[in-house]
Amino acid sequence: METTSRTVTQEVSADAGRKADGYLLAAFPWYGLDEAYTGPRWLMQVGSAADGTVEHGATGHGGEPTIKVETPESERFAVVVTVASRPVRRSADGTGVLEATSVSTAAWLAGAGLLAHTWPTQMDRSLRQDWLDQQTMIAWELADDLEGESWSELMLPVDGEPTPFCYRESEYGWVLAGTSGVDGGEGVHLGAYGRGMSAYGLGFSVIKDLSAYAG
Numbered sequence: 001m002e003t004t005s006r007t008v009t010q011e012v013s014a015d016a017g018r019k020a021d022g023y024l025l026a027a028f029p030w031y032g033l034d035e036a037y038t039g040p041r042w043l044m045q046v047g048s049a050a051d052g053t054v055e056h057g058a059t060g061h062g063g064e065p066t067i068k069v070e071t072p073e074s075e076r077f078a079v080v081v082t083v084a085s086r087p088v089r090r091s092a093d094g095t096g097v098l099e100a101t102s103v104s105t106a107a108w109l110a111g112a113g114l115l116a117h118t119w120p121t122q123m124d125r126s127l128r129q130d131w132l133d134q135q136t137m138i139a140w141e142l143a144d145d146l147e148g149e150s151w152s153e154l155m156l157p158v159d160g161e162p163t164p165f166c167y168r169e170s171e172y173g174w175v176l177a178g179t180s181g182v183d184g185g186e187g188v189h190l191g192a193y194g195r196g197m198s199a200y201g202l203g204f205s206v207i208k209d210l211s212a213y214a215g
Contacts, residue, residue: 020214022046026054028084028188031180032213033061034157034205037078041213044079047109055101056083056109059213062197065117076196080204081109083189085179104143106191107166107177111139114193118172139175142168146177157203158190165190167199174199 023030023046032041039062046057062077086101115135123131142150146166154167158180165178173195180187190204207213 020210022048022054023057023210023214025052026057026084028054028082029206030057030059030210031082031158031188031190031204032059032080032207033078034203036201036203037061043213054084055086056081056105058082058109058113059207062194065195074196078192078194078197078199078202079110079113081106081113081191081193083109083191085188101189103166103177103179103189104146106179106189107146107175108140108143108191110175110177110191110193111143112136113191114170114173114175114195115139117195143177154199156199159205160203180204 020043023043026046042060042064044058044060046054048054058079058081060077060079063075065075065077065079083101083106115132119128120131142148145151151166151168154165154176155162156165156176156178157163158178163178163180165176167174167176173193175191175193176199177189177191179189192199192202192204
């Protein structure tokens with residue numbers, strides 16, 4: 001894994017910007033859409049543990065979403081979430097135990113990400129936070145029940161290999177989650193969400209040149 005991190009570091013230009021710094025600290029490979037996608041690519045943000053260890057992050061494709069848009073239906077984007085595969089472990093301060101990451105973790109992060117960029121246009125702005133809290137709880141419950149009827153299976157290529165994903169659609173967009181097959185079969189957990197871009201034609205691959213996103 002360290003080799004992958006060093007390879008990416010070497011391919012990022014000096015002026016790529018500080019936004020890429022968090023991605024370069026990760027000890028796992030980042031994923032994005034494969035070379036079949038030729039549109040814009042951009043970095044979002046990483047999530048780190050209390051000790052600074054990078055745990056997950058996201059890369060964007062298409063137009064950058066915003067809740068300020070008047071017609072969400074006109075947005076066209078896909079975001080790929082990469083989650084480090086972690087076992088049950090002690091917290092950084094030694095006072096508790098952190099749960100293992102899983103496909104459900106990726107599904108939860110993807111679902112929450114879609115909601116963060118969603119604005120129900122028929123709703124008064126003062127009510128959005130209540131709506132967001134409610135929908136976020138629903139997204140959590142759905143992510144915890146990937147075998148439920150709300151999800152279907154979708155096969156998509158990951159590094160060229162057909163890979164099963166849990167997939168669901170809503171009026172706000174789509175969400176999917178699965179696991180890559182790299183790193184001795186353990187890999188990383190992958191989530192994705194989007195709107196205006198069909199999930200059915202997507203493919204995922206390791207990002208070898210981070211400057212394509214940070215430039």
